Amino acid sequence: MEQIANIATALDVERIRKDFPILHTQVHGKPLVYLDNGATTQKPQVVIDAEANYYETYNSNVHRGVHHLSQVATNAYEQARHIVAGFINAAHSHEIIFTKGTTDGINLVANAMSRRFLKPGDSVIISAMEHHSNIVPWQIACEDTGATLKVIPINELGELQMDAFEALLDDSVKIVAVTYVSNTMGTINPVEDIIKLAHARNIPVLLDAAQAIQHISIDVQALKPDFLAFSGHKIYGPTGTGVLYGTTEWLNKLPPYQGGGDMIKTVTFAKTTYNELPYKFEAGTPNIAGAIALGTAIEYLQQVGLDKIQQWEEELLAYALQELRTIEGIRFIGDAAHRSGAISFLVHNIHPFDMGELLDQQGIAVRTGHHCTEPLMDQFQIPGTVRASLSFYNTKEEVDKLVAGIKRATSMLL
Amino acid sequence: MTIKEIQEEIISDFSMMGNWEDKYEYIIHLGKELPLIDEAHKTPDNLIKGCQSRVWLHTELNDGKLYFTADSDAVITKGLVSLMIYVLSGHTPKDIAAADIFFIEAIGLSSHLSPTRSNGLLSMLKQMKLYAIAYQAKINQQ
Numbered sequence: 264m265e266q267i268a269n270i271a272t273a274l275d276v277e278r279i280r281k282d283f284p285i286l287h288t289q290v291h292g293k294p295l296v297y298l299d300n301g302a303t304t305q306k307p308q309v310v311i312d313a314e315a316n317y318y319e320t321y322n323s324n325v326h327r328g329v330h331h332l333s334q335v336a337t338n339a340y341e342q343a344r345h346i347v348a349g350f351i352n353a354a355h356s357h358e359i360i361f362t363k364g365t366t367d368g369i370n371l372v373a374n375a376m377s378r379r380f381l382k383p384g385d386s387v388i389i390s391a392m393e394h395h396s397n398i399v400p401w402q403i404a405c406e407d408t409g410a411t412l413k414v415i416p417i418n419e420l421g422e423l424q425m426d427a428f429e430a431l432l433d434d435s436v437k438i439v440a441v442t443y444v445s446n447t448m449g450t451i452n453p454v455e456d457i458i459k460l461a462h463a464r465n466i467p468v469l470l471d472a473a474q475a476i477q478h479i480s481i482d483v484q485a486l487k488p489d490f491l492a493f494s495g496h497k498i499y500g501p502t503g504t505g506v507l508y509g510t511t512e513w514l515n516k517l518p519p520y521q522g523g524g525d526m527i528k529t530v531t532f533a534k535t536t537y538n539e540l541p542y543k544f545e546a547g548t549p550n551i552a553g554a555i556a557l558g559t560a561i562e563y564l565q566q567v568g569l570d571k572i573q574q575w576e577e578e579l580l581a582y583a584l585q586e587l588r589t590i591e592g593i594r595f596i597g598d599a600a601h602r603s604g605a606i607s608f609l610v611h612n613i614h615p616f617d618m619g620e621l622l623d624q625q626g627i628a629v630r631t632g633h634h635c636t637e638p639l640m641d642q643f644q645i646p647g648t649v650r651a652s653l654s655f656y657n658t659k660e661e662v663d664k665l666v667a668g669i670k671r672a673t674s675m676l677l
Numbered sequence: 678m679t680i681k682e683i684q685e686e687i688i689s690d691f692s693m694m695g696n697w698e699d700k701y702e703y704i705i706h707l708g709k710e711l712p713l714i715d716e717a718h719k720t721p722d723n724l725i726k727g728c729q730s731r732v733w734l735h736t737e738l739n740d741g742k743l744y745f746t747a748d749s750d751a752v753i754t755k756g757l758v759s760l761m762i763y764v765l766s767g768h769t770p771k772d773i774a775a776a777d778i779f780f781i782e783a784i785g786l787s788s789h790l791s792p793t794r795s796n797g798l799l800s801m802l803k804q805m806k807l808y809a810i811a812y813q814a815k816i817n818q819q
Binding site: 291613614616617620621624646675676 | 697698701702705730731750751752753754
């Protein structure tokens with residue numbers, strides 16, 4: 264028991280907050296309460312320093328020069344790839360493709376799949392809770408190839424209807440692309456079951472892990488997704504960075520996405536041969552500084568300990584749900600049994616935009632609107648929600664400020 | 678009063694409000710008081726869709742002057758819509774088309790006019806001016 268107590272108190276949030284300079288900002292004369300982590304997370308000083316250090320001391324293009332700085336930059340860039348591979352326990356570093364973000368990674372797979380594996384009569388399965396970035400690329404792929412887009416429905420709690428998913432799985436399905444955690448409702452989907460069911464029919468699975476990677480420890484060799492995409496900026500790294508993980512088998516099967524430098528072996532006007540993994544999918548000069556700083560962000564998380572982070576975030580989420588439930592007239596959009604990160608709600612008939620603006624006046628940053636999940640909003644027949652999304656640097660005092668802020672705004676608006 | 682004078686009056690009223698609560702309570706009050714647009718005019722043609730909140734705007738020309746009625750699904754937006762109507766409604770198309778709208782910024786709500794906010798207010802102002810220009814062109818033809 265003593266050991267458990269030690270772990271429970273191991274995350275020193277006040278000390279951690281010192282690592283994030285922006286958390287000490289004032290907004291409208293009040294201390295910032297940043298609860299928009301689902302949109303983007305703040306950056307620890309080490310990440311900011313890593314990015315600056317690259318430009319200050321070894322800025323140079325990668326994989327090209329024989330000169331010293333290019334070697335240093337290449338080593339740091341490839342080291343970052345190695346760190347990411349270790350973080351998600353990929354079998355090989357070449358299974359890590361650096362991208363611009365989750366959207367870029369999903370577009371890569373959807374585009375390459377559409378050019379080689381989709382034809383009329385085929386289908387693609389997504390879910391009703393997907394972010395637009397895991398809907399539109401597949402709609403484009405289906406339009407281009409004559410394939411059909413099928414959607415796993417959700418129940419009123421915002422959970423996937425797994426029996427309906429099983430019914431959709433037939434031989435026409437060429438890929439299942441679902442989110443691990445809902446960006447709007449925080450639902451954690453049973454991705455292990457989804458992968459097992461799809462693999463039983465030899466169907467590959469892409470996981471949108473944009474809202475999972477920063478909250479849940481992921482082992483791709485145990486979970487066995489064929490593709491997994493996430494964004495660097497949602498895991499305390501720089502904007503414009505991201506990762507697409509793919510199994511060697513699938514990445515070799517897919518044709519290249521974009522053409523250009525670095526992704527080729529030889530180019531003649533008659534025929535170009537492509538570079539090997541991962542470079543086949545990294546055309547042009549990448550975001551070198553960003554990738555290196557993403558590596559630093561992941562190392563930072565590893566030092567803090569993802570298990571401790573997860574434990575604190577679960578405690579904070581349970582506390583937030585408990586306290587928010589005391590607000591008269593609150594209605595949660597999505598109330599899944601397994602959840603992480605985001606809480607969407609409405610209070611009485613108050614427009615989310617009005618609530619967001621009055622919270623902002625109190626220094627509290629939340630997201631309002633449809634959260635790039637318009638089909639989901641249509642299902643619940645609402646224009647949008649107010650979304651508070653938590654990170655491990657948030658405190659119970661900040662949750663209290665949110666609750667007090669909502670009550671104050673409600674009394675002004677009703 | 679001219680469009681400029683009405684704006685100066687609003688700015689003067691707001692300058693007496695000490696804190697953000699007073700300011701917003703006043704705007705929310707205006708939003709709740711705004712005479713609703715005739716339901717018949719709440720048509721898709723009159724809808725100005727923003728990313729966050731929606732605004733409906735109806736325009737009528739009467740005795741050479743333009744009159745606006747409007748509605749929004751968000752009450753703060755509606756309050757600002759109400760102020761915008763108070764400033765611009767009942768003036769000639771020529772004056773409206775030429776009007777410099779400065780009160781929103783002066784009362785510290787310029788974020789409502791930033792394109793990133795996409796709440797319909799900026800689009801509404803543009804639409805009001807477009808109507809004014811169109812009616813002005815029509816009057817000139819007569």
